[in-house]
Amino acid sequence: MREILVARTEDLPPGGRKLAFIDGRSLVVFNIDGEFHAIDNECPHQGASVASGKLEGRILRCPAHGLRFDVTTGCMPGTGGLCLKKLPLEVRDGGLIVTIKDAFAAGAPLE
Numbered sequence: 001m002r003e004i005l006v007a008r009t010e011d012l013p014p015g016g017r018k019l020a021f022i023d024g025r026s027l028v029v030f031n032i033d034g035e036f037h038a039i040d041n042e043c044p045h046q047g048a049s050v051a052s053g054k055l056e057g058r059i060l061r062c063p064a065h066g067l068r069f070d071v072t073t074g075c076m077p078g079t080g081g082l083c084l085k086k087l088p089l090e091v092r093d094g095g096l097i098v099t100i101k102d103a104f105a106a107g108a109p110l111e
Helices: none
Strands: 002-008 017-022 025-032 035-040 054-056 059-061 068-070 089-092 095-100
Touching: 002 017, 002 025, 017 095, 025 095, 035 089, 035 095
Parallel strands: none
Antiparallel strands: 002 095, 017 025, 025 035, 054 059, 059 068, 089 095
């Protein structure tokens, strides 16, 4: 497992997001009301990029087909449904550190 600095807290105001690339894959880091969350930049429906999706509070809408996901849980609101892959994220000394498995580039599970 590796820890990777993907952003600085001061660069991500509430409601902000940042696209980051690790080993050929992309992830998105969000600041939702002062809490930071990291997700794989791939909709579980058909693999579309979610980075540019409309963010309403903590709900992210996939730009490809309109599916809605709660960024704080990674899952669709309500019971059941699809979930985005969340990555462990830690705030350390003003940095946002994501922990990934070494096989991230090969498409292995992120957690």
